[in-house]
Amino acid sequence: MTPASELVAKTRDLVEQDFSNRLAALGQLVRIPGIAWDAFDPNELERSAEAVAKLFRDSGVFDEVEIKRASFEGVPGAPAVLASRKAKNGKPHVLLYAHHDVQPPGDPDLWETPAFEPTAKDGRIYGRGAADDKAGVIAHLSAIETLKSIAGGDFDLGISIFIEGEEEAGSRTFRQFLDENKEKLAADAIIVADSMNWSPEIPALTVSLRGVVALDFKIRTMEHAVHSGMFGGAIPDAMIPMIKVLASLHDEKGNVAISGLETYKFEDLPYTETNLRQDSSLLPEVSQIGDGGLMDRLWGKPSLTVIGMDVPSVATSSNTLQPSVSAALSLRIAPGQDPLRALEALKSHILAAVPFGAVVEFGNIETGKPFMADSSGWAAQMARNSLAAAFGNPPVDIGIGGSIPFIADLTEVFPDAQILVTGVEDSDSRAHSPNESINLLGLKNAMVAEALFLVGCNELKQD
Ligand SMILES: [Zn+2]
Structure with a gap:
């Protein structure tokens, strides 16, 4: 042919x-x-x-x-x-x-x-x-x-x-x-x-093409906000469990740390760290993240980004324990991965990672194959x-x-x-x-x- x-x-x-x-x-x-x-x-x-x-x-x-x-x-x-x-x-x-x-x-x-x-x-x-x-x-x-x-x-x-x-x-x-x-x-x-x-x-x-799973969730620890000087140190504000959950999403090297997600292997192509830095505007002091070939990380492996948070802004912050905070996550999934299974893996990870019995409420979900x-x-x-x-x-x-x-x-x-x-x-x-x-x-x-x-x-x- x-x-x-x-x-x-x-x-x-x-x-x-x-x-x-x-x-x-x-x-x-x-x-x-x-x-x-x-x-x-x-x-x-x-x-x-x-x-x-x-x-x-x-x-x-x-x-x-x-x-x-x-x-x-x-x-x-x-x-x-x-x-x-x-x-x-x-x-x-x-x-x-x-x-x-x-x-x-x-x-x-x-x-x-x-x-x-x-x-x-x-x-x-x-x-x-x-x-x-x-x-x-x-x-x-x-x-x-x-x-x-x-x-x-x-x-x-x-x-x-x-x-x-x-x-x-x-x-x-x-x-x-x-x-x-x-x-x-x-x-x-x-x-x-x-x-x-x-x-x-x-x-x-x-x-x-990678697929996508987007999910937002709220973490709650109290019915209402309280004074941080009166209660801080004895009860968790919602930010502590949220930070611990978010910190658990990646390992030390920056790989997505959610078990049960698939990966797909690509051949290496002439695309160097220099190309990546130029194309992405990565600062010279900052290193890449993740294990494996560059093509695998960009196209074949999952990636997870915290794309938004509802927390008090720095300008309006006060000495208060916050009763609830929310985060929006965007998980890119490997070719071949079923989005609903990836969603379940992500939810299970969050529920397993949240400390102190804090309450997790899942909100909007979007998936793309x-x-x-x-x-x-x-x-x-x-x-x-x-x-x-x-x-x-x-x-x-x-x-x-x-x-x-x-x-x-x-x-x-x-x-x-x-x-x-x-x-x-x-x-x-x-x-x-x-x-x-x-x-x-x-x-x-x-x-x-x-x-x-x-x-x-x-x-x-x-x-
Ligand atoms: Zn086009």
């Missing part, structure tokens, strides 16, 4: 020929500030969806290109672009996902070029959405038009396009959209082009071969330490589909931050890879 070298050369030529047009289309999208947050003009999202729909309509590949929205709890979501073309002669159907909405620009003073003015500089295009994820939209467009050039307009492969309009705002109506358009979206393989490659020369497949790609299917194999041929280097497996919640929806609605998380970003893309940009060599290679993948799917012999 490795693409022939003549095909790779031809594909690259076609991508090269059209590249300046692709960049013009990308620039046109970057100029539209489509942001799916209430504080921003929703008309821009309409313009953005229209512009995307036009690109796919003009490709002449689809039976139908529509702008659609779903509703959640009576509130309509942002406009998405849905296009489809049926498979013929027993060939597979592929769904290509990206999103056209972007993050807000943030402080304009932090941008070196205007956020919504696409600017070419040093082999990159700068602008909000130039990488995340308008480059993903353009990569899909390039891939299908290249397939059309190679296989002719009457090709057999089934293709659906789903360009979401509210990914950055939490994909509120994503599940409804899938349910309402299930027939048009159903596919054998789904490409989610919203992640990254390792570098412009080294491709990557994102094989896992982790994702682990099944790399054994034909689509994953074909994607790896296409990436290797396009970039000139074999792909590395990467994880994401956070979650993409809608991936869980995709796996639930389409349990038989092979999901491939690819992307166009590189490590300097600064998605969500000022000075977002895309490396043009990496983008071109990603376009060639996706085109090779579609050509491969179109030639696949079904048995």
Whole structure:
């Protein structure tokens, strides 16, 4: 299934020929500030969806290109672009996902070029959405038009396009959209082009996402606050057991100390302590935490953060024993871990760690499933071969330490589909931050890879 070298050369030529047009289309999208947050003009999202729909309509590949929205709890979501073309002669159907909405620009003073003015500089295009994820939209467009050039307009492969309009705002109506358009979206393989490659020369497949368990809890020791000078030393205020519970969550080295949590092993990648310090702004005096490889700690092992506490502020504090305090915890869980079992392990740990018989009350709970790609299917194999041929280097497996919640929806609605998380970003893309940009060599290679993948799917012999 490795693409022939003549095909790779031809594909690259076609991508090269059209590249300046692709960049013009990308620039046109970057100029539209489509942001799916209430504080921003929703008309821009309409313009953005229209512009995307036009690109796919003009490709002449689809039976139908529509702008659609779903509703959640009576509130309509942002406009998405849905296009489809049926498979013929027993060939597979592929769904290509990206999103056209972007993050807000943030402080304009932090941008070196205007956020919504696409600017070419040093082999990159700068602008909000130039990488995340308008480059993903353009990569899909390039891939299908290249397939059309190679296989002719009457090709057999089934293709659906789903360009979401509210990914950055939490994909509120994503599940409804899938349910309402299930027939048009159903596919054998789904490409989610919203992640990254390792570098412009080294491709990557994102094989896992950590899940999350968020939990808040209150610790109580008294009915009401009392004077610390009169009772301190004989009874515990709520802060003492809270501190002891929180201190028990990590061991001496900073590993999560909750028993029963799973881990997943990654291959080491060229990512050094220096890279980590730079990317995270870790102070020079401060050490890393945790055992094992860096990739394991970032992607494959659980991590636990105290993300909030309700305690008296320093400014309003007085000499009082506090009767109750609360904390909010966020536990990232390994790919493969069941969130409900992780939640039970966390709760059991807290109950076992709380001293003096202090009362623990659990509050809000949120869970998100982790994702682990099944790399054994034909689509994953074909994607790896296409990436290797396009970039000139074999792909590395990467994880994401956070979650993409809608991936869980995709796996639930389409349990038989092979999901491939690819992307166009590189490590300097600064998605969500000022000075977002895309490396043009990496983008071109990603376009060639996706085109090779579609050509491969179109030639696949079904048995
Ligand atoms: Zn994105």
